[in-house]
Amino acid sequence: MDIVKDLLNGSRLALSRTITAIENEYDEAVDIMKELYPHTGHAFVLGITGPPGAGKSTMTDKLARAYRNMGKTVGIIAVDPTSPFSGGAILGDRIRMNSLTLDEGVFIRSMGTRGSLGGLSHKTADAVKALDAFGKDVIFVETVGVGQSEVDIVKAADTTMVVLIPGMGDDIQAIKAGILEIGDVFAINKADHDGADKLQMELNMMLDLDGEMKEWRPPIQKVIASQGEGINELVAQLDKHYSYIKENGVLEQRRHERTRTELMELLNASIGRYITNSIVKTGRLDNYLEDIKSRANDPYTIVRSLLDELLVK
Amino acid sequence: MMEKRIRVLVAKPGLDGHDRGAKVVARALRDAGFEVIYTGLRQTPEQIAEAALQEDVNVVAMSILSGAHPHLFPKVVELVRANGMNDTLIVGGGVIPEGDIPALKEAGIAEVFTPGTPTGNIVEFIKANVK
Numbered sequence: 001m002d003i004v005k006d007l008l009n010g011s012r013l014a015l016s017r018t019i020t021a022i023e024n025e026y027d028e029a030v031d032i033m034k035e036l037y038p039h040t041g042h043a044f045v046l047g048i049t050g051p052p053g054a055g056k057s058t059m060t061d062k063l064a065r066a067y068r069n070m071g072k073t074v075g076i077i078a079v080d081p082t083s084p085f086s087g088g089a090i091l092g093d094r095i096r097m098n099s100l101t102l103d104e105g106v107f108i109r110s111m112g113t114r115g116s117l118g119g120l121s122h123k124t125a126d127a128v129k130a131l132d133a134f135g136k137d138v139i140f141v142e143t144v145g146v147g148q149s150e151v152d153i154v155k156a157a158d159t160t161m162v163v164l165i166p167g168m169g170d171d172i173q174a175i176k177a178g179i180l181e182i183g184d185v186f187a188i189n190k191a192d193h194d195g196a197d198k199l200q201m202e203l204n205m206m207l208d209l210d211g212e213m214k215e216w217r218p219p220i221q222k223v224i225a226s227q228g229e230g231i232n233e234l235v236a237q238l239d240k241h242y243s244y245i246k247e248n249g250v251l252e253q254r255r256h257e258r259t260r261t262e263l264m265e266l267l268n269a270s271i272g273r274y275i276t277n278s279i280v281k282t283g284r285l286d287n288y289l290e291d292i293k294s295r296a297n298d299p300y301t302i303v304r305s306l307l308d309e310l311l312v313k
Numbered sequence: 314m315m316e317k318r319i320r321v322l323v324a325k326p327g328l329d330g331h332d333r334g335a336k337v338v339a340r341a342l343r344d345a346g347f348e349v350i351y352t353g354l355r356q357t358p359e360q361i362a363e364a365a366l367q368e369d370v371n372v373v374a375m376s377i378l379s380g381a382h383p384h385l386f387p388k389v390v391e392l393v394r395a396n397g398m399n400d401t402l403i404v405g406g407g408v409i410p411e412g413d414i415p416a417l418k419e420a421g422i423a424e425v426f427t428p429g430t431p432t433g434n435i436v437e438f439i440k441a442n443v444k
Contacts, residue, residue, distance in 0.1 A: 012366055012367065013366060013396060013397050013398070016366055016367055016368070016369040017369055019369065020369045023318075024317050024318065082348075083343065083344075086343065086344050086345065086346045087318070087346040088342065088343035088344060088345060088346045088347050088348065088349065089343060089348045089349065090339055090340070090343050090349050090351060091348060091349065091350045091351070091368075092350075092351045094350060094351075094352045094353075094364060095351065095352060095353035098352065098353060098356070098360060101352075101360045101363050101364055101367075102359055102360060102363055107367055108364075108367055109367055109368065110348075110350050110368060112318075112348050114318075
């Protein structure tokens with residue numbers, strides 16, 4: 001297939017068109033992914049998450065430049081929310097990354113969540129694979145601004161960095177479940193603002209509570225991203241974590257888990273689509289709905305008999 | 314196959330620092346169900362063309378108030394086409410004198426929207442002409 005060949009030969013247009021095919025679920029996307037798959041698995045995938053306005057994009061910009069200075073090529077997937085009402089979106093993460101646009105070693109793609117609720121889009125993982133096959137060394141995945149429970153990033157990334165800022169709540173916030181549980185590395189951005197020390201202390205106390213059980217204690221790095229302060233130290237922490245997970249089998253385990261999740265999701269989605277197609281196209285769905293409405297039948301019996309009919313030989 | 318979603322790059326070429334108009338248009342396009350990639354102020358034509366490529370947009374919509382449109386708009390068209398994006402719809406808006414419009418269209422700007430244009434007209438034009 002030409003688009004795959006072009007992508008593997010370094011065509012940015014082919015890479016871009018591939019991500020579009022993935023996102024829009026074009027028919028050819030499956031064939032493209034099949035051919036790209038053997039070329040994946042080389043990139044370091046770094047997830048960046050945190051609340052809205054924490055400085056994720058600015059930090060991505062600065063970190064990307066640091067990795068470029070080390071001679072690494074960089075891919076960036078930046079996710080912003082899709083409106084549940086209009087289906088439209090304003091994807092504004094590039095505003096913070098304009099200095100990277102003309103660097104040929106960097107490829108940035110914005111994605112809308114398109115109905116996904118976990119902080120990413122359903123197609124983010126496949127877009128990462130396209131960048132990986134293209135040959136990017138480091139791939140940043142920047143989530144939407146998250147609240148407390150959007151933690152899909154851990155399933156997509158090798159290392160997850162949580163960006164926090166001072167002044168967002170008392171220390172009870174820090175022991176709640178959710179994004180504070182997924183950080184491999186914490187960055188306290190806007191560290192020149194009031195409350196940065198307090199936040200660092202609270203995070204430390206939180207981490208101490210589950211400290212003894214874990215081999216890796218997430219480091220906390222203070223940063224002023226807009227001025228580039230603390231970025232080199234942050235890169236060092238990220239590299240340290242990557243070495244740690246590589247040497248201790250954690251990376252392999254995480255990737256195994258990811259492969260398993262992806263396979264199961266693909267399987268479930270395909271089965272769901274197959275069954276939906278078979279009853280929608282034949283018009284049987286409307287009959288079922290009528291039967292359920294008149295209480296002549298119930299949803300549970302219908303699902304059971306459809307599974308028997310369509311899946312069991 | 315899923316329904317294709319129209320992606321629009323809203324860009325501000327040139328040196329004027331006024332993006333209120335661009336933001337109003339971006340918001341209107343969002344409400345029309347488009348994915349709008351906004352890249353901020355003071356973009357060079359090279360940056361705009363490269364962002365259009367990486368984002369694989371269907372439309373590039375530029376706003377300019379500085380008077381540099383006769384130079385910058387055609388330059389963006391040239392660079393976008395040179396990247397192999399032949400179907401991308403390119404439109405412009407802002408403070409553009411009537412007399413300049415024919416030359417811009419000649420250069421490949423599909424439509425020019427001047428001050429006072431209802432945002433609905435821009436949405437309709439994009440829907441009718443996007444490939």
